[in-house]
Amino acid sequence: MAKRRGHDAAETDRRMRAAALRLFARHGYAAVSMRRIAAEVGVQAGALYTHTPDKQTLLFSLMAEHLRELLAAVAALPPAQTPDARLDQFVDFHIRFHRARPDAVFIAYMELRNLSPGNFRVIEGLRRDYEAWPEAILRDGRAEGVFVVPDPKIAAIGLIAMLNGINTWYRDSGRLSLGDVVEIHRRMARGIVGAGAAPA
Amino acid sequence: MAKRRGHDAAETDRRMRAAALRLFARHGYAAVSMRRIAAEVGVQAGALYTHTPDKQTLLFSLMAEHLRELLAAVAALPPAQTPDARLDQFVDFHIRFHRARPDAVFIAYMELRNLSPGNFRVIEGLRRDYEAWPEAILRDGRAEGVFVVPDPKIAAIGLIAMLNGINTWYRDSGRLSLGDVVEIHRRMARGIVGAGAAPA
DNA sequence: GCTTGATCTGAACGCGCGTTCAGGAAATTC
DNA sequence: GAATTTCCTGAACGCGCGTTCAGATCAAGC
Numbered sequence: 484m485a486k487r488r489g490h491d492a493a494e495t496d497r498r499m500r501a502a503a504l505r506l507f508a509r510h511g512y513a514a515v516s517m518r519r520i521a522a523e524v525g526v527q528a529g530a531l532y533t534h535t536p537d538k539q540t541l542l543f544s545l546m547a548e549h550l551r552e553l554l555a556a557v558a559a560l561p562p563a564q565t566p567d568a569r570l571d572q573f574v575d576f577h578i579r580f581h582r583a584r585p586d587a588v589f590i591a592y593m594e595l596r597n598l599s600p601g602n603f604r605v606i607e608g609l610r611r612d613y614e615a616w617p618e619a620i621l622r623d624g625r626a627e628g629v630f631v632v633p634d635p636k637i638a639a640i641g642l643i644a645m646l647n648g649i650n651t652w653y654r655d656s657g658r659l660s661l662g663d664v665v666e667i668h669r670r671m672a673r674g675i676v677g678a679g680a681a682p683a
Numbered sequence: 684m685a686k687r688r689g690h691d692a693a694e695t696d697r698r699m700r701a702a703a704l705r706l707f708a709r710h711g712y713a714a715v716s717m718r719r720i721a722a723e724v725g726v727q728a729g730a731l732y733t734h735t736p737d738k739q740t741l742l743f744s745l746m747a748e749h750l751r752e753l754l755a756a757v758a759a760l761p762p763a764q765t766p767d768a769r770l771d772q773f774v775d776f777h778i779r780f781h782r783a784r785p786d787a788v789f790i791a792y793m794e795l796r797n798l799s800p801g802n803f804r805v806i807e808g809l810r811r812d813y814e815a816w817p818e819a820i821l822r823d824g825r826a827e828g829v830f831v832v833p834d835p836k837i838a839a840i841g842l843i844a845m846l847n848g849i850n851t852w853y854r855d856s857g858r859l860s861l862g863d864v865v866e867i868h869r870r871m872a873r874g875i876v877g878a879g880a881a882p883a
Numbered sequence: 884g885c886t887t888g889a890t891c892t893g894a895a896c897g898c899g900c901g902t903t904c905a906g907g908a909a910a911t912t913c
Numbered sequence: 914g915a916a917t918t919t920c921c922t923g924a925a926c927g928c929g930c931g932t933t934c935a936g937a938t939c940a941a942g943c
Contacts, residue, residue: 491920492919492920495920495921509796510796511711511712511713511796511797512711513711513713513714514713514797516899516900516901517900517901517902518899518900518901526920526921526922527921527922527923528901528902529902529903529904529921529922529923529924530920530921530922532901532902532903533919533920533921537901537902538901538902593793596709596710596711597711597714633867633870634859634867637859637864637867638867638871640848640852641845641848641849641868641871642845643848644844644845644847644848644851645841645842645844645845645848645875647844648840648841648843648844648845649841651844652840659834659837664837667833667834667837667838668841670833670877671838671841671874671875673874674871674873674874674875674876674877675845675871675874675875676874677870677874690889690890690891690938690939690940691890692889692890695890695891716929716930716931717930717931717932718929718930718931726890726891726892727891727892727893728931728932729891729892729893729894729932729933729934730890730891730892732931732932732933733889733890733891737931737932738931738932884943885942885943886941886942886943887940887941887942887943888939888940888941888942889938889939889940889941890937890938890939890940891936891937891938891939892935892936892937892938893934893935893936893937894933894934894935895932895933895934896931896932896933896934897930897931897932898929898930898931899928899929899930900927900928900929900930901926901927901928902925902926902927903924903925903926904923904924904925904926905922905923905924905925906921906922906923907920907921907922907923908919908920908921908922909918909919909920909921910917910918910919910920911916911917911918911919912915912916912917912918913914913915913916913917
């Protein structure tokens, strides 16, 4: 537990990933060089290769980490009973989880085309695993007769697309609080699944 | 009207823009070189600079052209009377217009960060002009008492986000026809605005 | 058929890219 | 306190980048 003076693998690793996340989100994978990431970390470019085999793997691991955290978090939600309650819970969870990680979300959606084919398949699989959660809620709600959803898969994807849009415009300093935004989208989500809006 | 043999400005111009549109959409602005665009056109890289002052302006003009076409098209829609009919019409229009131009749509949403600040402001303005169309429909519907929309601006943005998601998964060879997709999203759009779903 | 003007070629400019690697420095192990 | 291990530096590799420009080519105008 001696004090380290700059040669701490775990710390450099953390810094590298944080810098890459921010820079990839801000400027795009192709536009960010390893030298620039290294400069943010405070090392020379070559030192990064102690912590990642190459730039492509760095991108992939950032995306995979984000999606695995997302899946773990959604799986850890406390059980809710009715489809309505589960939908409300999902909307709240999705908005808040994604709002807390704008850079990772941005990368996970925008940099798919910069993944190698094999890495792309892995990420796509994780994304589909996540989409299965709202889809199951919609399917169950339809089976119980409380939702009217012609196509649960498309409705789930559409719901996620709508919720993801929030990250492009929401600002903490804006007109609406995050709680307002959640409430508005809960209502719209209930509308999408034909659950009938709550009384005004 | 003599037959040209390779030195036709208009033709080269058209080819350059078509190649840039496709390559930017496929690989991203930063990852596509002027040499690669030139190779698709069948000229040397230097020749492109007869047709665009630089790469940045080429990207901007592709985005601006797309958005101006979009605005012209939405303005040319035949008038519809009720808010319900206008919403149905908008959903149908948006889906079909965007489906017909996947590359331009992709670029207009993904390459915003590669625009210079001045160009960015122009494109953002055009996008807001478009968002004003569905927002007006929602606002009018609420004024007439047929829509229940707490926040028309957010609902309009959410609606567009949901509809834009289609382009990421829809394939002509898929399970659903484009007509099916339109119908499903018309229903979900009516749900978002609290218009009550049509009978199953 | 010569001149003009538009269009393209081909080479060049300086620069930054991802990645590698020999060697040095510091912490850890014995 | 010597040996080992871990992490980093600094230089280098070949390559492709956006852009420029002098000169070639060719259709159009007179």
